Amino acid sequence: MRELTYTQALREALTEEMERDPNIILLGEDIGNYGGVFRVTEGLIHKFGDKRVKDTPISEAGFVGLSVGMAMTGKRPVAELMFMDFALVCADQIWNQAAKLRSMSGGRVQMPLMIRSQQGGGRGNGAQHSQSFETLFTHLPGFKVVLPATPADAKGLLKSALRDPNPVMFIEHKLLYNTKGDVPEGEHLVPLGKADVKRAGSDLTIVSYSRQLLFALEAAETLQKDHGISAEVVDLRCTVPMDIDTVIASLKKTHRLLITHESHAACGIGAEVAMRVMERAFDELDAPIMRVAGMDLPIHSAKSLEEQVLPQPPAIVAGALKLMKGG
Amino acid sequence: MRELTYTQALREALTEEMERDPNIILLGEDIGNYGGVFRVTEGLIHKFGDKRVKDTPISEAGFVGLSVGMAMTGKRPVAELMFMDFALVCADQIWNQAAKLRSMSGGRVQMPLMIRSQQGGGRGNGAQHSQSFETLFTHLPGFKVVLPATPADAKGLLKSALRDPNPVMFIEHKLLYNTKGDVPEGEHLVPLGKADVKRAGSDLTIVSYSRQLLFALEAAETLQKDHGISAEVVDLRCTVPMDIDTVIASLKKTHRLLITHESHAACGIGAEVAMRVMERAFDELDAPIMRVAGMDLPIHSAKSLEEQVLPQPPAIVAGALKLMKGG
Amino acid sequence: MYERMNLIRAFEEACVQLYMEKEIRGSLHPCVGQEATAVGACFAINPDDYMTCTYRGHGACIAKGIDVNAAMAEMLNRKTGISKGKGGSMHWTDPSIGLLGENAIVAGGVPIAAGAAFSAQLDGDGRVALTFFGDGAINQGAFHEALNLAQLWNLPLILLCENNLYAEMTPLAMSNPLKQIADRAKGYNMRSMVVDGNDVCAVYDTVKKAAKFARDGKGPTFIEAHTYRLLGHMIGDSETYRTKEEVAQWRQRDPIKRLAEHLIANEKLSQADLDAIHARVEAKIAGAVKFAKESPYPDPEEVHTDFWL
Amino acid sequence: MYERMNLIRAFEEACVQLYMEKEIRGSLHPCVGQEATAVGACFAINPDDYMTCTYRGHGACIAKGIDVNAAMAEMLNRKTGISKGKGGSMHWTDPSIGLLGENAIVAGGVPIAAGAAFSAQLDGDGRVALTFFGDGAINQGAFHEALNLAQLWNLPLILLCENNLYAEMTPLAMSNPLKQIADRAKGYNMRSMVVDGNDVCAVYDTVKKAAKFARDGKGPTFIEAHTYRLLGHMIGDSETYRTKEEVAQWRQRDPIKRLAEHLIANEKLSQADLDAIHARVEAKIAGAVKFAKESPYPDPEEVHTDFWL
Ligand SMILES: Cc1ncc(C[n+]2csc(CCOP(=O)(O)OP(=O)(O)O)c2C)c(N)n1
Numbered sequence A, B: 001m002r003e004l005t006y007t008q009a010l011r012e013a014l015t016e017e018m019e020r021d022p023n024i025i026l027l028g029e030d031i032g033n034y035g036g037v038f039r040v041t042e043g044l045i046h047k048f049g050d051k052r053v054k055d056t057p058i059s060e061a062g063f064v065g066l067s068v069g070m071a072m073t074g075k076r077p078v079a080e081l082m083f084m085d086f087a088l089v090c091a092d093q094i095w096n097q098a099a100k101l102r103s104m105s106g107g108r109v110q111m112p113l114m115i116r117s118q119q120g121g122g123r124g125n126g127a128q129h130s131q132s133f134e135t136l137f138t139h140l141p142g143f144k145v146v147l148p149a150t151p152a153d154a155k156g157l158l159k160s161a162l163r164d165p166n167p168v169m170f171i172e173h174k175l176l177y178n179t180k181g182d183v184p185e186g187e188h189l190v191p192l193g194k195a196d197v198k199r200a201g202s203d204l205t206i207v208s209y210s211r212q213l214l215f216a217l218e219a220a221e222t223l224q225k226d227h228g229i230s231a232e233v234v235d236l237r238c239t240v241p242m243d244i245d246t247v248i249a250s251l252k253k254t255h256r257l258l259i260t261h262e263s264h265a266a267c268g269i270g271a272e273v274a275m276r277v278m279e280r281a282f283d284e285l286d287a288p289i290m291r292v293a294g295m296d297l298p299i300h301s302a303k304s305l306e307e308q309v310l311p312q313p314p315a316i317v318a319g320a321l322k323l324m325k326g327g
Numbered sequence C, D: 001m002y003e004r005m006n007l008i009r010a011f012e013e014a015c016v017q018l019y020m021e022k023e024i025r026g027s028l029h030p031c032v033g034q035e036a037t038a039v040g041a042c043f044a045i046n047p048d049d050y051m052t053c054t055y056r057g058h059g060a061c062i063a064k065g066i067d068v069n070a071a072m073a074e075m076l077n078r079k080t081g082i083s084k085g086k087g088g089s090m091h092w093t094d095p096s097i098g099l100l101g102e103n104a105i106v107a108g109g110v111p112i113a114a115g116a117a118f119s120a121q122l123d124g125d126g127r128v129a130l131t132f133f134g135d136g137a138i139n140q141g142a143f144h145e146a147l148n149l150a151q152l153w154n155l156p157l158i159l160l161c162e163n164n165l166y167a168e169m170t171p172l173a174m175s176n177p178l179k180q181i182a183d184r185a186k187g188y189n190m191r192s193m194v195v196d197g198n199d200v201c202a203v204y205d206t207v208k209k210a211a212k213f214a215r216d217g218k219g220p221t222f223i224e225a226h227t228y229r230l231l232g233h234m235i236g237d238s239e240t241y242r243t244k245e246e247v248a249q250w251r252q253r254d255p256i257k258r259l260a261e262h263l264i265a266n267e268k269l270s271q272a273d274l275d276a277i278h279a280r281v282e283a284k285i286a287g288a289v290k291f292a293k294e295s296p297y298p299d300p301e302e303v304h305t306d307f308w309l
């Protein structure tokens, strides 16, 4: 295996799948000639031509809407939103159209459509360019929701997602693009909806995904080093379908559960994981489930404030210590 | 006190507040000359003129965007979305602009803006005209979220909301408009963020709001009559701010908690209430918190299917019985 | 075309009846009075051409060839409905006739049709896409973005605006500042045409031209069709926004009446011929209602199907 | 005007420097080369007139009269920043000078400015609203809905499109099908004007006319100003989408250079006079950087303030 960046892994997955499936068409702003502001689609227009890699005007509702029509007529469109925050200018086409048309038609149409985007804070971009929307896609039914944390998962999940017959929201993180990791060559497929134990442990279970997963691993190291606490870290990888079995399997070993995510706490993934665990494994809990999530506030630009709104590794450590005391 | 319909109570609140505050301007589709398709604004254009009651084109992003600018320049706009589902065509102005501009400006601008809409299913309108979005407004910070279930609360909460300096999402329910109830005359103010015990009980606590609250009360009667179970029913009334104190006070009596709402289960209000209760009152729970919520599916048109997706009173009764057995 | 227009009229009138009888849930937006636009347009394109329309699209769907039994069953939310009872009145969808859906979101179907046109362009199969929308839809953002893209990418798309003078209860003058709606196309450097939407032959010719233009690779055309809905926006509409006189005038221009007169005057058809057609239509609709009423409601298990694949 | 244009240029160049030094977080979108549009437009309206602009709006904000110390402090996310360090580069907001915000969403500020214009119309206070946006913004739905409303309601609004030939890395020809952007106004039956955006006097005169038109109750005007950003879309832009020659040509048309030549040739100013101005500007910016760097970061408690009232 060779080391690739998260960006390279994504590009490799797109390249391999576009070679495999001629119906895959990419649409987005500056993804063609320029190669994408985050470089994911770099070079693809030269390999596949400007019919399959379409530079669009700044018309998200337009090109996501076109993608919906394309998906119903034999194509597999992949619409790129440069920033996840822009899902709000095309929300109708995403949630009233793409997410519902198959069901409303009684299954008469297919909707093999993907939206790709990157989200998250940590760069001081301010409240309109730092948001995370996996919760919206999890609450409003219709999309599978994929959030890879590592280059290997980025490739494996993207390849699987590009073969999935359902609408898929593929969510990257702006601060993961330059991370490196071993990535299998060729046919590397990671199934959608299977969580992954990224670190084994025995004292508590930490559930996370996307960039926050790296913070969880960092916190787990600190817990081990400084406090002799052994944390198992579960990477949810997808919030739809949500693999609660793997979470409960871990909980049965540790009997303590902490969930951490960058997105806002209220009605977030943490609350949903907690609810499902409580429904199925209440008696396994030796302490109340702990949530370490983004504050319910806009994401400020100043570093000193942004790092409070978005939970950093020390906040996870603090939460874990509280959890170990509690119950 | 006289009996009014929910619609009349809302109209009375709008009328009184518009008389009190000349800066209140209503904008929306068919709200003026026609009086609104749900009749809430009937007659207001004749009382206040077409400068304060503006009929708009079908341009939600346009007139909600205008409202944002108006709110920053001394007005108190009240933008009506005919159906909550249409929030998705103006989502950027709602969540990227109205919800954030005050914070992003470091408090330099004010945003006394209200969006009024009606939501919910039960009429067979299909998946694009039956949704409930309080979860979106609760997850993405910036709006207070108000969901009256009774005519008296409709008036009292709307009057308070029209005096609140923050953005407010005021959510009505299409199947509540014709419900009747006693409504105090004149200055009747119900504070935002205070839950209300709509029925006293001792065996379990049922938390709900909006139309589902009526289902909860109906279920409580059945539980009493057919099963001798005494349910306390708490009306959350607002999901932001969320009054967990009142929920926990009730839980301390009953030690069993069921939350029911019409909107989708995943990452919903039920999960959030459960999470906050667990964080603060885990030891009060004699059984896992029970959720009876909308299925994570588009809302079908056929009655036989719609009534499965949207939980009916019998589902609440069944959940409560399970909850009483459990733990 | 005359028969199809009558079929639409009879279908809608049957629906109004059924709605009164509480057999139909949700809202009903009859297209009575707009049949010429629907039939003229759909007869001018091919069966395999793509189409999207709106909650007022029953006419367009029937004109495109939807099975009226399945359509009526959908109105009654039956298992045999075109969408298995899951979509109802506003979401008829049938790719086998190119129908990519009615839509309950104003202008929601416009970018979708543009996407189908893009597929056709990529496939080079000579198909075109036709999208119906109302005079109120031209003020939606999605409409704007779709038109800009359609012209920019030279898509084989026909944009058919059914200008019936009102958006719900809002008259034209209160929804846009244009002298005529077709002027909106100027903002995209797009070709536009205006046609009497109650003259089925005129609509047919206009759409034929637009379809040829599109198939020849010359791009989209914006068509403004002047028509009128003889019933309210939906059942329950008090119609306080328009006068009885105005409605009466438009009844004079009833497209079916006009076509009947034309056929008798110029096409040597007799009243008897027309009555025969009316009888066939009545029978067909009666059969559809019977079929629908006798069909079962969806099974409870159906709640989970047709969602995840 | 010359001094203000230089102030903008110096401010942006200082920001580029600070960005390189990693003193500035987030993205930086310099408006170097577009100073004439900003200054010409803002000098043509009153201090209490409303304005919105974009992430590339530093020039417009400085032209409208923002305190450069507070602006620079905001770039460095300091407590003394115009938004207390909470908004950063893309969200300068100061109602005391009529500035209702830059905006990081393309076209997001256009309906907001229309709303301010609507307030002015309701208040009858003779104010106008000016909104800056780019050539790429005309393809957004919010832009469309705002223009339709502005014309329909005859709002005192000036729509100023800074056509700098590129939307990020996308050239004009790939984002819209128009011969000239001003043609888009035709779709709303809206008055439009085209101006050389690098000629500050021409911009001033054009916006003055539009402002008078608006104050006279005649409604909105769409202005297309031709200009060019001499730096990349943002720091880090590889600029592979344009040639060095093209940039060099536009450097010849540098609006500051042009104004300097004009002042010396026709206004009898000497190079010494200009140098004095340059010195004042440099001092002012140096002072702003010093002020910003010496200012503290926001206190941790500030995370919760300025949100709920
Ligand atoms: C985005 C959106 N806003 C509002 C509505 C509510 N609505 C349904 S039909 C309609 C009027 C549409 O008028 P027009 O486009 O002229 O079509 P017509 O009904 O006249 O055929 C409105 C406002 C909607 N369905 N979608």
Ligand SMILES: Cc1ncc(C[n+]2csc(CCOP(=O)(O)OP(=O)(O)O)c2C)c(N)n1
Residues within 6 Å of the ligand: A029, A058, A060, A082, A086, A089, D056, D104, D105, D106, D133, D134, D135, D136, D137, D138, D162, D164, D166, D167, D168, D233
């Ligand atoms: C809705 C939305 N889509 C995409 C972006 C990303 N983006 C930021 S600036 C920009 C280009 C805008 O070009 P233009 O309107 O010409 O303004 P300019 O940057 O040239 O001044 C894009 C696509 C955004 N901020 N908002």
Ligand SMILES: [Mg+2]
Residues within 6 Å of the ligand: C134, C135, C136, C162, C163, C164, C165, C166, C167, C168
């Ligand atoms: Mg109409």
Ligand SMILES: [Mg+2]
Residues within 6 Å of the ligand: D134, D135, D136, D162, D163, D164, D165, D166, D167, D168
């Ligand atoms: Mg530009």
